[in-house]
Amino acid sequence: MKSENTIIVDFKTPNDFEVLYGNTSEQLFNIIFKQVRDHAITEELVQNIYLRLWERRFEIQLSIPIQHYLNRAAKLAALDYLKTNNRRNTHLKQLYIEQEESDNVTEKTVFFRDLKKRIHAITDQLPPKCKTVFVMSREQGLNTRTISQRLSIAEKTVEAHLTKALKVIKNSIDRKI
Numbered sequence: 657m658k659s660e661n662t663i664i665v666d667f668k669t670p671n672d673f674e675v676l677y678g679n680t681s682e683q684l685f686n687i688i689f690k691q692v693r694d695h696a697i698t699e700e701l702v703q704n705i706y707l708r709l710w711e712r713r714f715e716i717q718l719s720i721p722i723q724h725y726l727n728r729a730a731k732l733a734a735l736d737y738l739k740t741n742n743r744r745n746t747h748l749k750q751l752y753i754e755q756e757e758s759d760n761v762t763e764k765t766v767f768f769r770d771l772k773k774r775i776h777a778i779t780d781q782l783p784p785k786c787k788t789v790f791v792m793s794r795e796q797g798l799n800t801r802t803i804s805q806r807l808s809i810a811e812k813t814v815e816a817h818l819t820k821a822l823k824v825i826k827n828s829i830d831r832k833i
Contacts, residue, residue, distance in 0.1 A: 667709065667713055667722060668713045668714065673706075673709075673710060673713070676722065677706055680722075680723060680726050681702055681706070683723075683726075683727070684702050684705060684726055684727070684729075684730040685698055685699070685702050687727060687730040687731060687734070688701050688702060688730050688733060688734045690734075691731075691734035691735070691737075691738060692734055692737060692738070697737065701730075701733045701734065701737060702730070704733065705726065705729045705730060705733055708729075709726075709729075771829070774828070774829060775825055775829075778824060778825050778828045778829075779791070779821065779825070781824075782820075782821055782824060785807075785809075785817060786817045786820055786821050787821070788807065789803055789807070789814055789817035789818055789821065790817070790818060790821035790822075792806070792807075793814075793818055800814045800815055800818070
């Protein structure tokens, strides 16, 4: 069956296939293991090569020795596994990053809602005119000139109310944090 380290075998019958497997499986294992470095994965890849060979035994017409065909199949199986595994790891890392970012966004959203509630509670305790000026400035987005015109007060008074409101809010939040 062997001539000059080349296996010549008709692998289409079960007995010949067993002989081929016995003569070549260890070499395929070594080829794949050098790349993959995992016994279980290597064994699975070797088994898959022989399974495909058996399933396609009547279709395959080789112009090269079977050993060369199997060695090439082993190298390709190892490379394909490494590519797939690398892609999978890349996707898992990306999912982990996205999950982490999502958790951070959720955490920030909860923190922002809590902070907004605290600010509303604090502004509810401000004097009425001060609260009105703060709401018009921060929630309605009006500038000091517009606020002063609508409330018929001086711009400096608007600025004083905003300064007071911001100072009270800052001090209250600093105490709670």
